[in-house]
Amino acid sequence: MESIRSPEVYTMKGGDGPHSYAKNSTLQRHVIEVAKEAMKETIAEKLDVGAFNSSKTIKIADLGCSVGPNTFEAVETIIEAVRSKYGSQGLSSQIPQFQVFFNDHVSNDFNLLFTTLPRDKQYYAAGVPGSFYERLFPEASLHVVHSSSSLHWLSRVPEEVTNKNSPAWNKGRIHYANSGDEVIRAYKAQGERDMEKFLQLRAQEVVNGGLMLLNSTFNPNGTHPSQCVSHLFVDLIGSSLMELARKGRISEEKVDSFNLPIYLMTPQEMEAAVERNGCFSIERIETLASRPRGNGGNESLDHQMAAHIRAGMEDTITQHFGEDIIDELLDLYRKNIREIFIPFLAKSDGAKGESLLVVLKRKY
Amino acid sequence: MESIRSPEVYTMKGGDGPHSYAKNSTLQRHVIEVAKEAMKETIAEKLDVGAFNSSKTIKIADLGCSVGPNTFEAVETIIEAVRSKYGSQGLSSQIPQFQVFFNDHVSNDFNLLFTTLPRDKQYYAAGVPGSFYERLFPEASLHVVHSSSSLHWLSRVPEEVTNKNSPAWNKGRIHYANSGDEVIRAYKAQGERDMEKFLQLRAQEVVNGGLMLLNSTFNPNGTHPSQCVSHLFVDLIGSSLMELARKGRISEEKVDSFNLPIYLMTPQEMEAAVERNGCFSIERIETLASRPRGNGGNESLDHQMAAHIRAGMEDTITQHFGEDIIDELLDLYRKNIREIFIPFLAKSDGAKGESLLVVLKRKY
Numbered sequence: 016m017e018s019i020r021s022p023e024v025y026t027m028k029g030g031d032g033p034h035s036y037a038k039n040s041t042l043q044r045h046v047i048e049v050a051k052e053a054m055k056e057t058i059a060e061k062l063d064v065g066a067f068n069s070s071k072t073i074k075i076a077d078l079g080c081s082v083g084p085n086t087f088e089a090v091e092t093i094i095e096a097v098r099s100k101y102g103s104q105g106l107s108s109q110i111p112q113f114q115v116f117f118n119d120h121v122s123n124d125f126n127l128l129f130t131t132l133p134r135d136k137q138y139y140a141a142g143v144p145g146s147f148y149e150r151l152f153p154e155a156s157l158h159v160v161h162s163s164s165s166l167h168w169l170s171r172v173p174e175e176v177t178n179k180n181s182p183a184w185n186k187g188r189i190h191y192a193n194s195g196d197e198v199i200r201a202y203k204a205q206g207e208r209d210m211e212k213f214l215q216l217r218a219q220e221v222v223n224g225g226l227m228l229l230n231s232t233f234n235p236n237g238t239h240p241s242q243c244v245s246h247l248f249v250d251l252i253g254s255s256l257m258e259l260a261r262k263g264r265i266s267e268e269k270v271d272s273f274n275l276p277i278y279l280m281t282p283q284e285m286e287a288a289v290e291r292n293g294c295f296s297i298e299r300i301e302t303l304a305s306r307p308r309g310n311g312g313n314e315s316l317d318h319q320m321a322a323h324i325r326a327g328m329e330d331t332i333t334q335h336f337g338e339d340i341i342d343e344l345l346d347l348y349r350k351n352i353r354e355i356f357i358p359f360l361a362k363s364d365g366a367k368g369e370s371l372l373v374v375l376k377r378k379y
Numbered sequence: 380m381e382s383i384r385s386p387e388v389y390t391m392k393g394g395d396g397p398h399s400y401a402k403n404s405t406l407q408r409h410v411i412e413v414a415k416e417a418m419k420e421t422i423a424e425k426l427d428v429g430a431f432n433s434s435k436t437i438k439i440a441d442l443g444c445s446v447g448p449n450t451f452e453a454v455e456t457i458i459e460a461v462r463s464k465y466g467s468q469g470l471s472s473q474i475p476q477f478q479v480f481f482n483d484h485v486s487n488d489f490n491l492l493f494t495t496l497p498r499d500k501q502y503y504a505a506g507v508p509g510s511f512y513e514r515l516f517p518e519a520s521l522h523v524v525h526s527s528s529s530l531h532w533l534s535r536v537p538e539e540v541t542n543k544n545s546p547a548w549n550k551g552r553i554h555y556a557n558s559g560d561e562v563i564r565a566y567k568a569q570g571e572r573d574m575e576k577f578l579q580l581r582a583q584e585v586v587n588g589g590l591m592l593l594n595s596t597f598n599p600n601g602t603h604p605s606q607c608v609s610h611l612f613v614d615l616i617g618s619s620l621m622e623l624a625r626k627g628r629i630s631e632e633k634v635d636s637f638n639l640p641i642y643l644m645t646p647q648e649m650e651a652a653v654e655r656n657g658c659f660s661i662e663r664i665e666t667l668a669s670r671p672r673g674n675g676g677n678e679s680l681d682h683q684m685a686a687h688i689r690a691g692m693e694d695t696i697t698q699h700f701g702e703d704i705i706d707e708l709l710d711l712y713r714k715n716i717r718e719i720f721i722p723f724l725a726k727s728d729g730a731k732g733e734s735l736l737v738v739l740k741r742k743y
Contacts, residue, residue: 071518071519072520114516114517121494122494126488126489130486140508141507142507143504143505144494144506145504153478154476
């Protein structure tokens with residue numbers, strides 16, 4: 016067994032203050048709501064109760080769980096669906112116990128996660144600290160793995176894009192959507208290496224017949240990253256940082272050396288990764304309509320998305336640029352959402368920038 | 380399965396500041412050092428490798444773990460001993476994986492626990508929040524349970540001792556060692572109820588043949604609590620609080636309504652509890668010499684013990700009395716340690732106030 020290294024770490028903002036992930040995860044919540052029905056359906060159809068029959072305890076892991084309430088709802092949905100499946104097979108008397116492992120980076124706010132666990136939960140809860148690009152669980156010890164809005168985080172920024180001497184140097188940008196082909200290729204290669212590692216590790220941890228329900232933002236097949244709504248969302252952080260550099264508030268070098276470790280796979284890339292790995296069958300792959308529309312129309316979307324960025328990336332950004340710039344940055348970001356993102360959204364078709372649900376089964 | 384209730388909670392001081400448990404757990408550490416050899420020996424003699432043979436993963440729980448480093452050392456000791464046992468049986472090629480569950484109250488500082496996990500650890504780590512007077516784990520899911528310096532914490536203060544109309548009302552004291560027989564009986568009854576519950580829950584969670592290594596402060600057989608060094612240690616907090624009341628810094632009623640939920644069992648009471656429960660055999664029961672002597676002679680013992688109280692009980696005390704009194708209280712406590720505790724220690728015999736190690740095996 017490998018000892019645990021500390022990879023570069025990108026964590027959601029902890030605590031339950033006004034800028035915390037706990038209070039600003041509406042977009043992720045939306046994905047879970049939409050995914051709920053699909054997950055229930057999949058478990059009803061695909062869960063192989065026979066394979067789990069000898070286990071008195073069904074073990075579920077939520078990878079990249081952050082803090083509640085989204086992870087708690089996802090877990091409840093899975094448990095309810097497993098119970099129903101046992102019921103529909105005439106096995107109500109044999110419904111197992113459930114043990115749920117909440118996983119996220121060691122810097123995640125597990126204290127908050129634990130103090131907000133639902134009081135009426137019908138499972139044994141545990142927290143597991145560590146990157147899902149490392150082994151987290153004993154061999155063949157998990158029955159259902161869930162991950163939502165997390166798999167787009169890479170294990171690291173691809174090396175080349177911060178190297179001035181590389182053709183893949185990502186000057187003046189913090190992401191790849193509007194960069195040259197070399198940068199896109201470097202990110203794609205990192206995304207493929209990471210997914211290969213992810214699948215290889217999970218193949219060891221998941222029991223034969225076990226299910227993985229993976230939910231993530233994606234890049235539609237055949238769409239250039241620059242035309243993908245989810246990328247624009249990230250890219251506008253870069254534009255806002257460059258505006259700060261032009262105003263002299265931060266140096267341009269500082270922006271050059273900052274890159275977000277995020278890669279959005281296409282469904283085709285995901286399928287290819289699963290095939291290369293060879294240990295899982297694809298039981299379901301579909302896009303879910305979950306594009307953010309704002310709570311109160313487009314007027315509030317800029318605030319909603321800025322809050323989302325703050326909750327999800329503030330720590331990453333302030334670690335690099337310091338804390339002083341964050342309010343100014345988010346003002347610019349909100350302006351860019353209003354002036355660029357919302358018009359783009361209005362003219363783009365509905366299929367772009369949605370969420371991808373992939374259900375894998377560990378082969379026997 | 381019961382849903383998780385929130386019992387009264389008493390947690391060690393979190394963080395890693397100068398008053399934290401992480402920096403002031405010398406006394407507990409001493410217990411672990413002394414217990415180490417005994418635990419190794421017991422595992423070598425008593426661990427039934429055959430019973431675990433079908434398990435690819437040995438699951439270990441440390442109940443009431445607080446934060447490191449003590450819990451990490453205890454866990455390492457157990458894992459080393461299990462490996463040696465496999466080796467000595469010619470089963471080196473079948474050495475299993477280890478999964479360790481670190482348990483403590485939900486208010487424990489799990490964030491600190493996780494960020495200080497040993498980098499070279501050879502086990503899969505998980506945190507489990509909750510009181511060990513509730514179910515924490517699935518049925519028959521643990522192979523080795525460890526608990527050190529925790530089992531003297533009761534699930535609650537016995538009701539009668541805070542009731543003005545009860546003959547067990549504990550006026551002017553915060554503990555039972557120098558109180559009347561009614562108070563002592565109320566504490567003893569609570570201690571027995573709690574131990575009954577503890578053993579009943581663990582009997583469900585531990586696999587047949589599994590071991591429990593329980594380490595705790597105790598009251599020697601046949602010694603009145605008032606003559607037991609460990610009680611005096613606690614009782615002097617009460618005396619110090621009463622001095623504050625006499626000075627008018629806190630009200631006497633405030634002291635009357637405060638009681639520490641701590642009960643020190645005698646070895647006989649422990650044996651009787653295990654027998655009543657019926658699910659475990661006593662494999663070993665012995666007292667370990669681990670009386671605090673101070674790091675630099677008796678001069679430093681007062682500071683060491685005040686730091687120990689601060690780390691272990693500051694939260695409990697300030698929740699009741701507010702934060703303003705804590706420094707003054709600890710000054711008085713140090714004085715009482717010098718004037719009462721150290722002279723008492725000098726004339727008491729060595730057998731009193733040591734640590735009790737009990738090793739139980741889950742019957743087949």
